Amino acid sequence: MAADAIEPLGITTAEEEAYRHIQRALRMGRYRAGDRLIPEEIATEIGMSRMPVREAFRQLAAEGLVLIRPNRGCIVAGLTLDEIYETFEIRSVLEGLAVRLAMPHIDVEVLEELERQLDRMERASQTGSSDWVVRHQAFHLQICQLSNRPKLVRQIASLHVVIEPYLRIWFDYVDKPASARAEHEILIDVLRSGDAGKAEIVMRDHIVETAPLLANFASPGRR
Amino acid sequence: MAADAIEPLGITTAEEEAYRHIQRALRMGRYRAGDRLIPEEIATEIGMSRMPVREAFRQLAAEGLVLIRPNRGCIVAGLTLDEIYETFEIRSVLEGLAVRLAMPHIDVEVLEELERQLDRMERASQTGSSDWVVRHQAFHLQICQLSNRPKLVRQIASLHVVIEPYLRIWFDYVDKPASARAEHEILIDVLRSGDAGKAEIVMRDHIVETAPLLANFASPGRR
DNA sequence: AACTGGATAAGTGGATACACAGATACGCTC
């Protein structure tokens, strides 16, 4: 649900399968940053030729998940510490914008649904490390989608995918942060207040404050 | 200079040529939105096979410049009126962020260089419609680059390319807006003031105020 | 006369084959 917000722009059956396959592997942290992705390997794994895999690489490169160096193959793109911060800075203004634009579409039902999302997020944090990450993204994207800005939502979702492996690692280490629920309740509170400008600021702060937490657990592999 | 900030991520000689060729054509407004891009046509035009052209299409699709529908070819992506507004909204917060982060790196030399950029922009507006657009982008990107945030700059540059055809059309119609210089002087003024928060707001306003102007001249072709 | 169905043609997506570039290892020379 969360990640399906990212549609692989122009993609056909075989290529789409390759794309989804690799993206899932990447998001699950199966590869480490700097690992080489060998087209033939992946191609035989899914049962197709190198061709669609290459096209999938292009798609992933555009999203910043892999790096393609001419004649030197495709490697998993890791984020440096600076890049993690940068990604959170970008996320903060984009999601800030989204929540500001979402405000007119906030009503009681929406707030209740968001509360339920938080419940699911909390329950997911018990079952598995990666379940929480998925629910957490779903919560954020749910708010963003209320802005009714497809391109904005797509960009935000794309950023979520990029930082997902780092979120996952962080969560594995700290073993369910107790503050997570409270942090996100604040977001619902400000949505309830109806103040769009304030909501933007709260969302921004919420996001940039997360970055330093992650930073300590950064780099699943060097660059 | 301005657009070279967008590097075609992982691309080799032949494919890179195809990519640059098509992107230039697109930015110059050679095609209208909805036009089909026929791989063979372009391939023979540059003197290569369809293959690198296909990969170039993928790259362009990832940037949102073209649309690839499975088994139905590649068409030039136009922006609806809503999408133009949305793009400017996204630009406003991203460039707002950029200018805020750029503030610590502003000094006298930088301000002088920006003034020179404005001069060039004004001169370019006399020589040709498209020259002004290029200079205008260069001015904005120059400021953004001072933020020292590569990913942020790349995203902003990508948005500039998307709206370039619309800017060009608008400029052709109004024949050099007299207010353009003054509008951008304000940006330099606020940079000179040293107030990062204020600069962010001014930049945001500057950008979102541009959108309605463009809207009247929107859609070089329907969607 | 208009609409629907089928057939044909055009064009896209995928696979295989080939050529070239880069990396590594081994040998030769200093």
Place this chain on the structure above:
DNA sequence: GAGCGTATCTGTGTATCCACTTATCCAGTT
């Protein structure tokens, strides 16, 4: 013994070929 050059091998990038989907046109039927 060490460093550089060369040769081989691995693997990417491009082209050609084939199969399949889609679109268009014509004919037949209502």
